[in-house]
Amino acid sequence: MPVASIDMGDEAVTSLFPGPFIKSQFRTKTRLPPPGTDLTSCVAIITGANSGIGLHAARHLLSLKLSHLVIAVRTLPKGELAAAWLRQDYPFAKVEVWPLEMTSYASIQAFVARVDSDLPRLDFTILNAGLMKPTFGVCTGTGHEEVIQVNFTSTYFLAILMLPLCKVKAPTVKPGRLTIVSSGTSLTAKFVNRNLRPLLASFDSVDPKGVSSAAWDPTDRYFTSKMLGHLFFVRLLDYLRGEDVIVNLVEPGMCKSSDLHRDLSGPVGLFIEGWKNLCGRKPQDGAWTYVDAVCVKGPESHGCFLMDWEIHPFTKLVYEPEGKAIMNALWEEAMAEYAFAGVRDILERSKAGSL
Template sequence: MRRKVLDFVRNQLATQPPVVKVDLTGKTAIVLGANTGLGFEAAKHFATMNPGRLILACRNQTKGQAAVNNIKTTTGYTRAELQILDLANFGSVKKFADNFERDGERVDILVANAATLMDKYEPTEDGWETAFQVSCLSTPLVALVLLPAMMRTAREHSTFPRLVVVSSEVHYWASIEKAVRENPDMLKTLGSAEYCTPTKMMSRYVLVKLLNIFFVRALNAHLPPGSPLIVNAVNPGFCYSELTRGLTGVAAAFDRLMAWIFAYSTEVGSRHLVWASVASPDALRGAYINACEVTEPSDFVVSAEGEKIQDRLWDELVDILGKVDPRVTAAVEQYLSPSSK
């Protein structure tokens, strides 16, 4: 499918549907990056559905606790809790996963919303470009280390857990150049200092959102037939948020202009995250969701070349993350199967 600028304009100017409501009594919902923006608004919506447990995973203690307090005040829900998670640090992700191993609690909804938008190269302590590690490595790491908890939840409670990865329609304008595709280590290349020149960083956001789509489709392809886990990617639309706070200069000015003309609120955008998390699961396996509808992703993603790239990215990702945390390798071996394609 091709996405034109006019399609973007129509989508942004269209009236968005109200948030869908379901009963989450007894269930656990986790929202990454929940102290602000889309994540915070989605968490507020979940709070009105009476989940047994609502976890706001945030990297900042003060801002995260303020979000928890805000939810209690505005919704009356008293079981929201903060857990610290810094996706720019693999050690923080591992500690986050340790908590779930210790308490053995259920995981019904995992909304992988956290992201960062940067226009210059900044490495993490782990040696990767920051936006790349947050969106393309640590987000899958959280999903895979929590995979056993989601599968256990499905088995013990006869439910269909959801993994919702927040992507974007900008993936329609992204590709991976031939020189990188010919490299046996695509992910290592894309996250390296040598690759992340100022020119490449200008298109970093569209690239990581493309890789989000590939991850969702690859994970779904490796789930065995009849798996209870529903995994999908969702486009929240172009919203006012703090995501672009890392932009500077001309890029920041252009973003402000676009937001003034086209953006809708993060509350409106969060409705799409909630829909992907609770709507009827029949058609949502491995789906890309736009405007609360299943939509075909880009031509590049669904092409024969895209499928080959997807398989290679998956193999490299599992190898990289398995070295970060052996629980990834164990989860893949126990719960996933060779690609069903």
């Protein structure tokens, strides 16, 4: 069996440049599923799949004869346009568009309730929805900063709520599959407020207690949101059973024409678009990492971070002495944030194998 991410601390990196970046973007070949991969009768959910890498992942799954796809989107008209495109090329499949607003806990709960009531089967879930913002903003419903809310707090709230459904709606001969989209940028985040408490609340002002040198750093805020995912995921592993649901993180690589940076403009936006066009993978190539993580990789990938189609170390902070206190604080604050939805009970039942 391959070495798990949690046991790869000696290989963890704090910088992607130049070596790891060059290897990832220029020396890694796209890996397709094994010949004969057939997803007939299978059902999949992809969040944020009306554009970008998520939409390409939807096409890939349908090209493998997926029978039923649910695209979860914030804006239904955009989702319907994407679905019409998919239905045109894959008329044999059922393609549905469901609303999901990742800044709203109520929307997330409603989405999960619909999965419970409307889907008799669920094979694959890919949590792809993500956000990068050029300016600081707060979600009106939660009071939290938008990037942290969408990329971390809401994503893991949704992941926990989906655990029971991923188990009970999977075919009896296979465990459920849940893949959360991460990023290699998680390995290099500055995370300047790591020692502030409460931790999550410290993200809700532009410059908490003067810890940052700039009023707003959109790139590092995105990087940090993904680093938080690694820190939380490692604590979550104590409650996950691979025989029930195989859960992993996946990094698609930097891709051309991805929709992540759509809100960036000015010099930063121009630089990122130019850099992506020069060095990025084709988005359809990056999307194959999702397919690999959710339906090609097996139990060996449970609890792991996948990068370049291989198991990769988590962010280095996971393995360092100071990381434990940060992970504990993050865990307890997230559990308090999610308490209204009974997540501790879900996790205890998951740990006991009684989902």
